[in-house]
Amino acid sequence: ELKVEQNPLFLSMQEGKNYTIYCNYSTTSDRLYWYRQDPGKSLESLFVLLSNGAVKQEGRLMASLDTKARLSTLHITAAVHDLSATYFCAGSYSGAGSYQLTFGKGTKLSVIP
Amino acid sequence: GAGVSQTPSNKVTEKGKYVELRCDPISGHTALYWYRQSLGQGPEFLIYFQGTGAADDSGLPNDRFFAVRPEGSVSTLKIQRTERGDSAVYLCASSSIPGLTNNEQFFGPGTRLTVL
Numbered sequence: 001e002l003k004v005e006q007n008p009l010f011l012s013m014q015e016g017k018n019y020t021i022y023c024n025y026s027t028t029s030d031r032l033y034w035y036r037q038d039p040g041k042s043l044e045s046l047f048v049l050l051s052n053g054a055v056k057q058e059g060r061l062m063a064s065l066d067t068k069a070r071l072s073t074l075h076i077t078a079a080v081h082d083l084s085a086t087y088f089c090a091g092s093y094s095g096a097g098s099y100q101l102t103f104g105k106g107t108k109l110s111v112i113p
Numbered sequence: 114g115a116g117v118s119q120t121p122s123n124k125v126t127e128k129g130k131y132v133e134l135r136c137d138p139i140s141g142h143t144a145l146y147w148y149r150q151s152l153g154q155g156p157e158f159l160i161y162f163q164g165t166g167a168a169d170d171s172g173l174p175n176d177r178f179f180a181v182r183p184e185g186s187v188s189t190l191k192i193q194r195t196e197r198g199d200s201a202v203y204l205c206a207s208s209s210i211p212g213l214t215n216n217e218q219f220f221g222p223g224t225r226l227t228v229l
Contacts, residue, residue: 031215041222043156043204044220045217048215048216098168099161100146101156101206105153
């Protein structure tokens, strides 16, 4: 059974600072996803990581995947207030024929001016 | 194009009642998923449809929960004899073909269910 753990669960950071959110998973995961959720809203897809060493960047966010360590990171560069949201990582394993996502508990990010 | 839509956006019901939640996936998406998100938690998988059939219903918590997708498009999640513990946001997601490389799932806005 795939388990996904994120840390930290809460993160308060000042504008302009850098920080990293960590996502560990317990067993083989074919794909690793990062989603953003604003309060009262649904999930917005940010990144899909498919292979060891994959790195993707969009604006101030960069995601990477290390399948050997079973670790993905979401790095925030020079944070701005608009990045305040909850970020989820999720893994999926297609071995059993299902492509369900298993989510972490989320990291609630607050960027303070 | 239109994204995943869900109705109603909010549903308040009394303990013991029956509810139906509807999901309209992105046109052409063959895969449809239902998830449940409790307050402060990540979404948890309930059921996965490939076409009309439920390919994986291992996440349904008990036999009060049932879902259908009769024509391979719209899906309805049905909850019988609702309990207060069923209160959560029910999310629907769809994707094009799960076997494709990234299987990106697109989520709807969710239905917030409150059982009094």
